[in-house]
Amino acid sequence: MTDLTDLTIAEARDKLAAREISARDLTKAAIDAMEGARALNAFVTETPDRALAMADEADKRLASGDAQPMTGIPVAVKDLFCTKDVRTTAGSHMLEPFTPPYESTVTANLWANGAVMIGKANMDEFAMGSSNESSYFGAVKNPWRLGDTDLVPGGSSGGSVAAIAARIAQGATGSDTGGSIRQPAAFTGTVGLKPTYGRCSRYGMVAFASSLDQAGPLTRTVRDSAIMLGAMAGYDAKDSTSVDTPIPDYEKALTGDIRGLKIGIPKEYHSDDTPKEIEALWQQGKEWLREAGAEIVDISLPHTRFALPTYYIVAPAEASSNLARYDGVRYGHRATLEKGDDLNEMYEATRAEGFGAEVIRRIMIGTYVLSAGYYDAYYLKAQKLRTLIADDFHKAYEKVDVILTPTTPNPAFAVGAKLDPIAMYYNDVFTVPASLAGLPGISVPAGLSSDGLPLGLQILGRAFDEETVLKVADVMEQAAGFTARPGVWWK
Amino acid sequence: MNKDMSNKYIIKGATGDWEIVVGLEIHAQVTSNAKLFSGASTEFGSEPNSNVSLVDAAFPGMLPVINGECVRQAVRTGLALGAEINKFSRFDRKNYFYADLPQGYQISQFAHPIVGEGEVVVELEGGITKTIGIERLHLEQDAGKSIHDQHPSFTLVDLNRSGVALMEIVSKPDMRSPEEAGAYLRKIRTLLRYIGSCDGNMEQGSMRADVNVSVRRSGEPFGTRCEIKNVNSVRFVMQAIDYEARRQVDILEDGGTIDQETRLFDPGKGETRSMRSKEEAHDYRYFPDPDLLPLEFDDAFIDEARESLPELPDAKLARFVGEWGLPAYNAATLVGEKESALWFEDLMGHLVKQTGKPAEAIASRASNWMLSDLFGHLNKVGKSLTDSPVSAEQGAKLLALVLDDTISGSAAKDVLDDMIETGRDPAVIVEEKGLKQVSDTGALEAMVDKIMEANPAQVAQFREGKTKVLGFFVGQVMKESRGQANPAVVNKILAEKLKG
Amino acid sequence: MSVDKATVKRIANLARFRIEDERLEPLAGELNNILDWIEQLSQVDTDGVKPMTSVVDHALHWRADEVTDGGKRDAILSNAPASEFGFFAVPKVIE
Structure with a gap:
């Protein structure tokens, strides 16, 4: 019998439906794998008892013929999705003691579909980071290593991708604000899909930047991504920015037929700084799609290079306001006070202790760009740039159906290697533009670097056209035939 | 305006x-x-x-x-x-x-x-x-x-x-x-x-x-x-x-x-x-x-x-003054609170129905009654319109009795006191207390004749120009009628008869 | 535009962070690096460009005026660092 943890969601679903395996066995295998992989530090909180209880429920559903696509599938939940009665930390000391009395809509949808939660995945603090080193609960290690050197898994959904790449869970939830699903997927040889803004509800998801945050699935295959998105997505009256459009059967979109589709290649994504092997992989991706019958079209997204600085105004500005609620009054950390300390001293001590360096840095930047006298020069300017960046995409989509780019400008790097914040920010240079425009994007593992590390290619689509994105990604995945796996060193 | x-x-x-x-x-x-x-x-x-x-x-x-x-x-x-x-x-x-x-x-x-x-x-x-x-x-x-x-x-x-x-x-x-x-x-x-x-x-x-x-x-x-x-x-x-x-x-x-x-x-x-x-x-x-x-x-x-908006106070004020002829002060006071404006409109509705008189002929009088009598009496017992024991319909009944001279203005104040205390209908109170005024000219003329006969000295004084004694005669008539004579009618009869 | 120690102090105060004096200078340096970098946006002519506040291009969905929530004081207070008599409790505010 093959190792149960090796099954994809689609395979496991079929075996569960055929009663070849039970949800309990599948879940037990996932729990064993999770407990055996603590060296990766992929989980902040493990929930084995709950997982087994959920698996038993799933088995009942399977027996009664009431199963949904995700019924009995073990998933890891990024620790910014609030889970009722299960601690939710957002990777922060601030929320270390926080147990929500409520459930996020995305996870509620997954549980309604029958999925099984095995634990809460580690992440960059408040999703601010591209390496998972900013977590209060310690860095997550990439299952892929360079010799004996530990690598970062990317961020901020680092624990989620590590759980997928290390064959712990079949699927994981992630959230993507500027690349936090796609970049770590590229770093770990996994598939990461950021849906259109408004596709998945943000209710119960700890906010980083409200106008950008979007939940999405992390899986091992494009098909799994399609299945899991279907179980996560949906209109939610509790989120005013949620969009009320029907959820198609995403798996049905995977026809393998992309003949006649137009694939845009944006010239601005070429850079002398991008390693040759990434440029070469991009070329290869073009060829795969051309061979499959798609038409390659050169396009221009002229404001691309302003996307990253635009993002680093918009996201911190919103974060500075979103994170004001962490004040030690109603939940979370409160600093130990000296006698006579007043409310203000409580705030200042609590927030200085509760937040890590990167979060404080971004809140400071965000506070500054919104402050009197600087609003127009920074925040308003960035909002206008955002319009220009989105317009670039709208114009491009008059000519093409999807856009193909590399996911990241580099493969995974060593833990502790990038100390300069701006150098770290450049990890998201290819993912941020679509985030600003609210568009869907997927990262598909497409090859290995010269060092043998996974590299991803990104496919971007029109708003609410995840179907075409998935269809093209599926074809590329088949063409790439990425089968490499990290050596198991963490057990 | x-x-x-x-x-x-x-x-x-x-x-x-x-x-x-x-x-x-x-x-x-x-x-x-x-x-x-x-x-x-x-x-x-x-x-x-x-x-x-x-x-x-x-x-x-x-x-x-x-x-x-x-x-x-x-x-x-x-x-x-x-x-x-x-x-x-x-x-x-x-x-x-x-x-x-x-x-x-x-x-x-x-x-x-x-x-x-x-x-x-x-x-x-x-x-x-x-x-x-x-x-x-x-x-x-x-x-x-x-x-x-x-x-x-x-x-x-x-x-x-x-x-x-x-x-x-x-x-x-x-x-x-x-x-x-x-x-x-x-x-x-x-x-x-x-x-x-x-x-x-x-x-x-x-x-x-x-x-x-x-x-x-x-x-x-x-x-x-x-x-x-x-x-x-x-x-x-x-x-x-x-x-x-x-x-x-x-x-x-x-x-x-x-x-x-x-x-x-x-x-x-x-x-x-x-x-x-x-x-x-x-x-x-x-x-x-x-x-x-x-x-x-x-x-x-x-x-x-x-379309969901009611008539607003400015429009109401204009209508009270323009159509019903209310003094500006009364109108402004009444529209100042939604409750009083609506109560007054309710009162007028009943009053027009009961008296058959056009609103503009009685509105002023009704507003005076509401602002001084009703508010004054309510105030005395620490109540307001919202918890008034007297409904607009009862108020109209009382006012109608005054307007058709069934009772005098001063009797109306007594009746109102009773209404506020007991919540009873004014007609019942008037009947029980015998407050109906006598406006029957024949009966009052007989009464005046009798009093003039009994007081020749005062008649002579009046005719010599001491018109102040008129008050004495009014008082006598009211006494004789046990307060139920209509003072206006009494005055009119006395004026004619005393001139001789 | 460059931030100095005093500005860092003012911003930290607005954002309610206690920052030790010796951290002000290095933090000013870090913030200036980032601000200098985002300064490149000033090259772009954005005259007449509409600022984007949301990528969602429809209007707000309205809720009916019905009481559907509340009455969960225990849940509301369950994570409170300090509570007294059903209230959240914070260090005394001197007005």
């Missing part, structure tokens, strides 16, 4: 005259079942933190969803203020930290309010009116409540009010006296109560005002203003303005300058004082709330809101 005029209000300083400039920001709680962005109740006086949702307490990942009724009420209020309604508006975040502000920001409308410029006409002493400009009206969230004096070491926080919908109505700096500010505040309260968008209850805090006051020499540009926060009665607003203006004049006349600052009014001392100012100036960092989308509606929505 009225020319803008002003009762000039001047502060006489040692160095000359000063004019005061006042603008008001009125915070009015929107009448709604649920809060502006959550489904928690707005009920007043509940157990602490019982009307609180996870949204109101700003738990992680909680999101605002707007209550359509609050939008509708804001639009209705805008229409009642004769203001421009903005079909596109937006919510912004006003960022600051306070224990009873869970989100760390207040959701408000800064750049694009739902209602733009409008104006209201206020009535001042002596029948003078003045038009006060409205700058804007916007929707925003209320904060919770901090209680500082219930625990030795803690400030206690109750979030029941957190997220309740408020309308902030901002006036232009058009007021020039405490009286004008008081009249404006009363007028806004009246309007809100008429249309039912706010209960106007200042004691419970559902309406409060921030008062901006500055002083200047006549004709000079505006001076530096101070903002007096959270004043919660008309009287306090007027006192605060008066005190604050004099304080500013004293400073300026001593060669000082006014610091633009936020002040508090202490009703006990009748003074304003500076709020302990932090060294840091406020910087609210307004920006569009990314959790919300623009607020938009169409003309049909506005039309529907307009």
Whole structure:
């Protein structure tokens, strides 16, 4: 019998439906794998008892013929999705003691579909980071290593991708604000899909930047991504920015037929700084799609290079306001006070202790760009740039159906290697533009670097056209035939 | 119809005259079942933190969803203020930290309010009116409540009010006296109560005002203003303005300058004082709330809101005066409160039906009766119209008895006393107490003849020109009739017969 | 535009962070690096460009005026660092 943890969601679903395996066995295998992989530090909180209880429920559903696509599938939940009665930390000391009395809509949808939660995945603090080193609960290690050197898994959904790449869970939830699903997927040889803004509800998801945050699935295959998105997505009256459009059967979109589709290649994504092997992989991706019958079209997204600085105004500005609620009054950390300390001293001590360096840095930047006298020069300017960046995409989509780019400008790097914040920010240079425009994007593992590390290619689509994105990604995945796996060193 | 005029209000300083400039920001709680962005109740006086949702307490990942009724009420209020309604508006975040502000920001409308410029006409002493400009009206969230004096070491926080919908109505700096500010505040309260968008209850805090006051020499540009926060009665607003203006004049006349600052009014001392100012100036960092989308509606929505409005006080006043011929003072007093205007209209409806007389022939009399007799008697027993034991229909019955001379005006007062005490019908009381007046000319003539015969000396006095003895004869007739003679008829008969 | 120690202090105060004096200078340096970098946006002519506040291009969905929430004081207070008599409790505020 093959190792149960090796099954994809689609395979496991079929075996569960055929009663070849039970949800309990599948879940037990996932729990064993999770407990055996603590060296990766992929989980902040493990929930084995709950997982087994959920698996038993799933088995009942399977027996009664009431199963949904995700019924009995073990998933890891990024620790910014609030889970009722299960601690939710957002990777922060601030929320270390926080147990929500409520459930996020995305996870509620997954549980309604029958999925099984095995634990809460580690992440960059408040999703601010591209390496998972900013977590209060310690860095997550990439299952892929360079010799004996530990690598970062990317961020901020680092624990989620590590759980997928290390064959712990079949699927994981992630959230993507500027690349936090796609970049770590590229770093770990996994598939990461950021849906259109408004596709998945943000209710119960700890906010980083409200106008950008979007939940999405992390899986091992494009098909799994399609299945899991279907179980996560949906209109939610509790989120005013949620969009009320029907959820198609995403798996049905995977026809393998992309003949006649137009694939845009944006010239601005070429850079002398991008390693040759990434440029070469991009070329290869073009060829795969051309061979499959798609038409390659050169396009221009002229404001691309302003996307990253635009993002680093918009996201911190919103974060500075979103994170004001962490004040030690109603939940979370409160600093130990000296006698006579007043409310203000409580705030200042609590927030200085509760937040890590990167979060404080971004809140400071965000506070500054919104402050009197600087609003127009920074925040308003960035909002206008955002319009220009989105317009670039709208114009491009008059000519093409999807856009193909590399996911990241580099493969995974060593833990502790990038100390300069701006150098770290450049990890998201290819993912941020679509985030600003609210568009869907997927990262598909497409090859290995010269060092043998996974590299991803990104496919971007029109708003609410995840179907075409998935269809093209599926074809590329088949063409790439990425089968490499990290050596198991963490057990 | 009225020319803008002003009762000039001047502060006489040692160095000359000063004019005061006042603008008001009125915070009015929107009448709604649920809060502006959550489904928690707005009920007043509940157990602490019982009307609180996870949204109101700003738990992680909680999101605002707007209550359509609050939008509708804001639009209705805008229409009642004769203001421009903005079909596109937006919510912004006003960022600051306070224990009873869970989100760390207040959701408000800064750049694009739902209602733009409008104006209201206020009535001042002596029948003078003045038009006060409205700058804007916007929707925003209320904060919770901090209680500082219930625990030795803690400030206690109750979030029941957190997220309740408020309308902030901002006036232009058009007021020039405490009286004008008081009249404006009363007028806004009246309007809100008429249309039912706010209960106007200042004691419970559902309406409060921030008062901006500055002083200047006549004709000079505006001076530096101070903002007096959270004043919660008309009287306090007027006192605060008066005190604050004099304080500013004293400073300026001593060669000082006014610091633009936020002040508090202490009703006990009748003074304003500076709020302990932090060294840091406020910087609210307004920006569009990314959790919300623009607020938009169409003309049909506005039309529907307009059609839902009742007759507004200005229109009612014009009708009372123009169609029913009420004295301006009576009309203004009656429309000043929605309850009294509606009660009066109800009274008139019954009265016209019962007497068959046209409204304009009896309205004046009815308004006098309501304002002096009814209000006076209710007042005596500590009651008001809302808990009046006398219904408008019963009031009309009583008035009808007076109008058709069944009872005298003085008997009517006794009957009203009884009605207020017992709630009985006036006809029953009149019958039981035998208060019907005698207007039968024949019976009264006989009575007069008899009295003149018995008092020849007084008849002679009258005919010699001492007409004052008429009172003696009236008194005799009333005595003879046991108070039931109609004095008007008696006077008429006596006048004729005494002349000889 | 460059931030100095005083500005860092003012911003930290607005954002409610206690920052030790010796951290002000290095933090000013870090913030300036980032601000200098985002300064490149000033090259772009954005005259007449509409600022984007949301990528979602429809209007707000309205809720009915119904009481559907509240009455969960225990849940609301369950994570509170300090509570007294059904209230949240914070260090005394001196007005």
